[in-house]
Amino acid sequence: MTALQKKSDNPVAHLSAADVEEIGRRLDAIRQEVVDSRGADDAAYIRKVIDVQRKLELASRAVLLLSKFPPAWIIGTAGLSVAKILENMEIGHNILHGQWDWMRDPKIHSTTWEWDMASPAEQWKHSHNELHHTYTNVIGKDNDLGYGIMRVDEDQKWIPLYLAQPLWNFVNACFFEYGIAAYDLELGKNLATEERRNDPKFKAAAKQVLKKIRKQATKDYLVHPALSGPSFVPTLAANFVANLVRNLWSHSVIMCGHFPEGVETYEKTSIDGETRGEWYLRQMLGSANISGSKAMHVMTGNLSHQVEHHLFPDLPSNRYAEIAPKVKAIFDEYGLRYHTASLPKQVASAWHKVFRLSLPNGWMAATTPANAPKQVAQLYKLTTGGPKVRRAYDRAQRAQAEQALAA
Amino acid sequence: MTSTGLGLRDRVTRLVEAATTPLLPRDYLDLFAPLRSGADLRGKVVAKRHETADAVTVVIRPGRGWREHVPGQYIRIGVDVDGVRQWRAYSVTSDRAATDGTISICVKAIPDGKVSNHVVRELRPGTVIQLDQATGEFTLPAQRPAKALFVTAGSGITPVMGMLRNHLDELPDAVLVHSAPTAQDVVFGDELRALAASGRLRLVERHTERDGFLKPAELAELVPDLHERTTWACGPAGLLESLEEHWAAEGIADQLLIEQFRPRVLVTGEGGAVTYNKTGTTVESDGATPILDAAEEAGLIMPSGCRMGICYGCVLPLREGAVRDIRNGELTVAAPGDGVLVQTCISAAAGACDIDH
Numbered sequence: 007m008t009a010l011q012k013k014s015d016n017p018v019a020h021l022s023a024a025d026v027e028e029i030g031r032r033l034d035a036i037r038q039e040v041v042d043s044r045g046a047d048d049a050a051y052i053r054k055v056i057d058v059q060r061k062l063e064l065a066s067r068a069v070l071l072l073s074k075f076p077p078a079w080i081i082g083t084a085g086l087s088v089a090k091i092l093e094n095m096e097i098g099h100n101i102l103h104g105q106w107d108w109m110r111d112p113k114i115h116s117t118t119w120e121w122d123m124a125s126p127a128e129q130w131k132h133s134h135n136e137l138h139h140t141y142t143n144v145i146g147k148d149n150d151l152g153y154g155i156m157r158v159d160e161d162q163k164w165i166p167l168y169l170a171q172p173l174w175n176f177v178n179a180c181f182f183e184y185g186i187a188a189y190d191l192e193l194g195k196n197l198a199t200e201e202r203r204n205d206p207k208f209k210a211a212a213k214q215v216l217k218k219i220r221k222q223a224t225k226d227y228l229v230h231p232a233l234s235g236p237s238f239v240p241t242l243a244a245n246f247v248a249n250l251v252r253n254l255w256s257h258s259v260i261m262c263g264h265f266p267e268g269v270e271t272y273e274k275t276s277i278d279g280e281t282r283g284e285w286y287l288r289q290m291l292g293s294a295n296i297s298g299s300k301a302m303h304v305m306t307g308n309l310s311h312q313v314e315h316h317l318f319p320d321l322p323s324n325r326y327a328e329i330a331p332k333v334k335a336i337f338d339e340y341g342l343r344y345h346t347a348s349l350p351k352q353v354a355s356a357w358h359k360v361f362r363l364s365l366p367n368g369w370m371a372a373t374t375p376a377n378a379p380k381q382v383a384q385l386y387k388l389t390t391g392g393p394k395v396r397r398a399y400d401r402a403q404r405a406q407a408e409q410a411l412a413a
Numbered sequence: 414m415t416s417t418g419l420g421l422r423d424r425v426t427r428l429v430e431a432a433t434t435p436l437l438p439r440d441y442l443d444l445f446a447p448l449r450s451g452a453d454l455r456g457k458v459v460a461k462r463h464e465t466a467d468a469v470t471v472v473i474r475p476g477r478g479w480r481e482h483v484p485g486q487y488i489r490i491g492v493d494v495d496g497v498r499q500w501r502a503y504s505v506t507s508d509r510a511a512t513d514g515t516i517s518i519c520v521k522a523i524p525d526g527k528v529s530n531h532v533v534r535e536l537r538p539g540t541v542i543q544l545d546q547a548t549g550e551f552t553l554p555a556q557r558p559a560k561a562l563f564v565t566a567g568s569g570i571t572p573v574m575g576m577l578r579n580h581l582d583e584l585p586d587a588v589l590v591h592s593a594p595t596a597q598d599v600v601f602g603d604e605l606r607a608l609a610a611s612g613r614l615r616l617v618e619r620h621t622e623r624d625g626f627l628k629p630a631e632l633a634e635l636v637p638d639l640h641e642r643t644t645w646a647c648g649p650a651g652l653l654e655s656l657e658e659h660w661a662a663e664g665i666a667d668q669l670l671i672e673q674f675r676p677r678v679l680v681t682g683e684g685g686a687v688t689y690n691k692t693g694t695t696v697e698s699d700g701a702t703p704i705l706d707a708a709e710e711a712g713l714i715m716p717s718g719c720r721m722g723i724c725y726g727c728v729l730p731l732r733e734g735a736v737r738d739i740r741n742g743e744l745t746v747a748a749p750g751d752g753v754l755v756q757t758c759i760s761a762a763a764g765a766c767d768i769d770h
Contacts, residue, residue, distance in 0.1 A: 049496030060436075060444055107712040110498040113440075115714050117692060120435035221434045229432045 009145055009161050009273040010291070014411055017270065018287060020341060029290075029336060030283030036332050037318050040325050049109050051324045055096055055304075056114070063089035067230060073240035083244040087251040088305075093122045094256055095307025100323045102131055107320075125187040126218045129211060133190040139319050143264060143292035144272045150264060151271065153178065153189050157363045159271050164366045164396065166389040171364040172357075182253035187215050255305070258353050259296070263312040265356035266294045268345060289316040290337065295330075295346035302349065303327060313344065366396070368403045447541050450477030454544045456490075459515060461538060464600045468521040468568065469533050470506065475516060475544055481509065482547030484575040485645075485672075488518065489719070491543030494531040498543070501528045502674060502719050504572035504647075505547055506601075509579055519600060521568040548719075551645065551672035552576070557583045558643040562636055564656060566592040566627065566648030570600050572672055573647060577605075581613055588636055592619040592627045592648070627652060629659030640665055647672040674721060685762040689713060689770045690732065698762045703739060705757035715757065715770070722759035731755045734766030 010016060018026075066085030073079040098121035100106070106114050120127050133149070141147035145161055152158040156175060157168045178185045188194075191211055196202045226245035234241040270291040277288070296302070296310035303310045303326075311326035314333055321329075337344040347355070362370045366388055373381040388396055419427075429438045439452060447455050456473040463469050473490075482488070487504045507517035522533040536542075551572050553561075561584050563573045570591055581587060593599045599618060609616035617635050619627050633639055646656050646669060653671045660669040684699040687707065698707035705727050708715050718726020722740060730752035736745050739761050747753040752769065 045495040046493065047496075049493060057444060060441055064441060104712065107714075109493070109496055110709055110712070110714060111493075112714050117714060122435060218435075221431070224431055225434050229428065233432065 009159070009276070010270045011273050011276050012161070017291065017343060021287075025340060026283040026287055027281065028283075029340060030281070030286050032336055033286050033317055033333070034282075036329050037321065040318070040321050040329060044108055044322060044325075048322050048324060049106075049111075052097075052101075052106050052109075052114060052322070055092065059089055059092040059097060063093070070230070070237070070241045070244050071234045072237060073234060073244050074237040079240050079244055083247050086244065086248040090122060090248050090252040091255050091305055094252060095259070095309065096304050096323060097121075097307075098123065098127075099307050099309070102127055103135060104320045105322045122222070123186070124183040124215070124219050124222060125190045126214050129190040129215065130186065133192075135319070139316070141277070142289055142316060143270065144274060144277055144288075146274045147277075149189065149192075153185065154192075154194055156360065158265060158359060159363070160367050161271070161273075162363075164363075164388075168364050169389065172361055175357075175360050179254050179257035180250060182257040183249070184219070187219065191215055258349070259306045259309050261356040262296050262349065262352035263293060263309055263316075265359055266345065266347070266352050267355045267359050268343070269294050286317060289313070290342060291345075292316070293345070294352060295344070296349050296352050297346050298349060300327075310349075313346075366399060366403075368406070448474070448476035452476055452478065454478050454546065455541050456516075456544045458536060458538050458540045458542060461536065464519060465521075465598055465602075467533060468519060468600045470517050470519050471532060471536065472507075472515050472517050473542070473544070474514065479516075479544070480546055482516065483552045484509070484579040485552035485572045486547040486549040486575075487551075487572065487672075487719075488516075488547045489545040490518070492528060492531060492536065492540075494527055494535075499528045499531075500543070500717055500720065502721070504549075504575055504672075506571050506574045506578070511578075519568065519571045519574070521600065545718075549672070551647070551670060553580055553584075560586045560638065560642040561588070562639065562642040562644040563587070563589040563591075564627075564632065564644060564646040564648070564652075565589070566652050567598075568600060568674075569646075569648030569652075569672075570605075571647075573645060574601050574604075576645070577608065577614065581608065587613075588615045588617065588642070590617040590619065590627070590632060590635055592621060592652075594622050595620050629655050632656075632659075639663075640668075642668065644669045645672075646670070683763055685734070685764040685766060687734075687762050687766045687768060689768050691770055700737065700761050700763065701739065702761055703758050704736065704760055704762055704766070704768070707762075708757070713770075717758060720758045722756055725756060727757045728754045729757055730769040732767040732769050734768075735763040736760035736766060737763040 010018070021029075062085055066082045066089055069078050069085065070082035073082055098119065101114060101119045102116050102121070104116040107116050109115075112118055116131070123130070138148055138150045143151060145151060145159055152162070155178070156171045157164060191208070196205070196208045196212075202208060226249065227242055230245060231238040231242040270288075272288055272292070277284075280288070290313060293312040293316040295313050296306060298310060308323035308326045309315060311323075311330055314321075314326040314330055315323070317333065318326075318329075334344045336342075365385065369381065369385060384399075388399055426438075433441060442449060443452060446452070448457060454476050456475040456479075458471055459474050460472040461469050462472070482505045484505070487502045489500050489502050491498050491500045493499075503518040503520055505516050506519045507515065520529050520532040522530045549572075553576055557580070563576075565573050573589065577587070577589070589605065591599065591605070596602065596618065598620075599605065605614070605616055608614040621627075636642070640663065644656075644660070646653055650673060653673055656669065657666070657671065660666045684697075684702075686695050687698050687704050688695045689708065692713060694708075694711060694713060696704075696707050696711040696713070698704055703720075705715050705717055705720070709717075716727050716729065720727075722738075731745065731747040731754070732752055733747055733749045735747070736755050737743065737760065738745070738756075739759050744763055745753055745755055745760070757768075
């Protein structure tokens with residue numbers, strides 16, 4: 007994908023400024039309808055989910071006390087995996103967004119909640135709620151675009167290191183919670199210079215993360231295994247697997263939100279003086295939904311309604327499904343693409359992008375079985391050659407694109 | 414503390430906490446035993462009884478952490494109305510001797526009263542509600558007065574009912590002057606009349622539809638030995654003010670104790686933007702709305718207490734700005750660094766404010 011402003015077929019070119027503001031007003035009205043009708047049913051919903059999650063976790067951990075028996079290991083691990091997914095997705099993520107603050111229950115509130123995750127709630131709220139949700143898909147501002155370790159847009163300059171990004175992405179998926187913690191700390195940037203490393207603010211934040219990780223690891227890899235006595239090792243393995251399953255699942259869901267092919271990105275300068283309507287428009291085109299059953303929506307924390315979530319991050323997650331048709335109607339009326347597909351399709355699409363952009367622009371599209379040897383030779387040159395070689399390649403690519411456009 | 418200094422109990426607590434992190438053991442225990450000892454104080458509604466058309470007695474079984482109340486005191490209850498937690502104060506009316514560990518409050522539905530209407534019409538037995546320990550100074554002294562007078566109107570009877578049910582036999586001479594629209598509107602009417610019939614209480618009922626609002630001058634006629642009595646009064650702000658003036662004019666202000674449930678709003682300021690530095694939230698608030706209410710309306714979790722300016726449970730430092738006391742219009746101004754403590758429940762913004770919360 008190329009930043010929307012550079013595209014030849016700009017998908018919003020047909021909209022007038024008045025259209026954009028009207029879209030904003032209509033979306034505001036949808037939001038207000040939900041705000042006005044939030045009530046006892048919604049409160050009962052989140053309390054029920056929390057109740058089910060906690061009982062499932064307790065039951066699974068109880069079963070795992072006997073995890074040296076294979077059936078107990080399987081049941082306990084499956085239950086704990088689901089419990090951890092629910093806790094992070096439908097409960098933690100959404101409470102930390104302030105979706106339930108309106109209930110004024112101090113026990114279910116964004117300011118008091120802490121979650122089963124390496125990253126402390128406070129740090130995650132800053133990097134996620136303040137940065138990602140404000141600067142969604144703006145290249146250079148939204149670090150969620152590739153998490154600072156991957157190339158997810160044509161406009162990011164290609165370097166040979168990116169050849170390994172499918173591997174990075176897989177490793178990141180397996181240890182996603184630690185990836186998020188490192189990301190919230192802006193570890194790459196903050197470890198780069200002596201001055202940043204010694205910044206007391208960074209040091210305090212890093213200490214906070216390490217403390218959280220220590221407590222989390224002690225729970226899953228020491229206390230519960232020890233309580234299992236003779237089942238120490240199987241329980242340790244079960245907890246590891248449950249964390250792995252949760253990590254892989256949440257990574258997949260989150261990749262589907264912004265990475266699938268066709269989701270728009272934006273240039274840094276394009277958001278200067280952005281109006282409310284323009285902000286909404288950016289969220290509309292910068293997010294992708296996952297279609298599926300009700301259970302699937304719950305397990306994704308309703309991030310399957312990523313479009314609705316990005317338009318209204320603080321509305322209760324159980325209401326996204328109900329407003330989705332109204333939101334889609336606005337897309338249809340204004341000739342915009344409402345990006346939705348099944349989970350396997352979106353995951354495949356996101357991974358396709360990760361592979362495609364691990365290679366220089368245009369390389370994958372231009373490669374056929376017939377020209378493969380030639381293409382590989384070129385890739386070898388681009389990889390081992392210096393920046394000059396790569397710049398020449400980029401120029402040739404651009405010239406080709408312009409020619410194609412002119413024709 | 415070193416690990417050798419830890420008792421067995423502390424070690425077990427630490428172990429269980431290590432097993433439940435990032436939650437606390439009580440987060441799990443609350444699923445099964447919300448009323449257990451050590452839990453946040455809660456209560457279960459066990460019964461509801463209509464006293465009049467629009468007033469109900471709610472019988473509550475408080476959690477194990479409940480400390481006994483002194484008759485005349487009030488409790489705060491937190492109930493979820495349309496999914497939103499709301500806290501209100503109500504007097505405890507139950508007889509301590511006759512109950513099986515339950516307590517009662519009496520709630521009268523007031524027009525547009527979010528909580529009172531919910532309690533009277535919606536609240537179902539079996540519901541678990543949030544509670545606070547009983548508090549309040551509107552009680553009888555240990556040395557019971559030889560002559561007591563109670564002046565109440567409407568639901569103002571509730572704290573007095575708590576005292577009468579528990580201590581009437583310890584009061585050799587008690588008079589109750591109660592004002593309500595009609596005889597049917599008298600909360601606890603039958604019970605009060607029975608007490609009067611038994612000769613233990615002198616009851617003067619005033620029905621405003623027939624007699625008009627109670628005036629202190631009339632009171633002097635109804636109770637000629639007013640000067641000799643210690644008086645407890647509870648009711649609408651207007652009545653209490655007129656009583657205070659009368660007692661002060663008679664030079665017996667020290668013989669009057671009053672209780673009110675809502676602050677009297679005298680002055681409205683000009684309002685302003687209130688910023689909460691720790692949450693980074695700014696709430697536009699008008700000059701008549703307590704900043705506590707405005708903040709809660711905006712979804713903030715605020716410390717709160719009586720909501721009438723007496724318990725100081727809601728106090729927060731005002732870092733900078735001006736607030737006005739909605740009861741008397743008194744202005745409090747803070748310059749940077751002052752951190753003046755203000756009661757958010759009776760303070761409205763009088764310009765931009767920066768609150769440390």
